[in-house]
Amino acid sequence: MGVKISLGRFISTRRKQKFMTQEELANKMHVSKSAIAKWETDGGVPDRDNLYRLAEIIGVSVDSMHQIIAGNVCVNEEQSVKPNITQDVIQLLESYGYLVVRPEENEGNIVVEIKEEER
Template identity: 30%
Template structure:
């Protein structure tokens, strides 16, 4: 996605017109239009003002993805009570069917021993609670997956 499109989507998501953004930044409406059409780029000071105006970091503004932003907002607004009612395996299983079938094929007890030891180690060594240990281990696995995926491409 181009920066201009990101700026346009971020502005629309913020509910502001080009005129309103221009006024807040001290530039013309045409300048805002040119940024959004990728005809010109805002300088770093203007970019920082835009990120503050749109309540985004500069990185988020550069990589702004309306779909991702909307998903994030839904997650943020969803209570823990509702999240606990969701069968996440079933939901993700629609995209990744292996999640609904591996239990019949994999020796889960074998992997449980090693993973439990890793979780216990994280709790003891870093004084993490159950959920924090799980999330750290999940994140470590994600890093391994990304590295492995990068090597095979």
């Protein structure tokens, strides 16, 4: 049986999958960083206009977000919500000056940590 995912957790997960900070997402949405933090901690829900903008930025449908708000979306606890990073993505990040550290495999999943290289 799955666990219901909150809108806040979903927003946080998708933001991280897009490699954005709360501040970067706030800037793209023209809202404050505290608004993003509030949404991610389930302290509030974006209004209609912000929900549409947020869905577009994090790459999901508005309907999916409505389903999460309604409590109709469950995930298995062991289901990965980590980004699926391919070798192409790793090479692209490295070409932009990021150092991608690939620690040992963890239960079949490669954990990827991204750090900006010092210049």
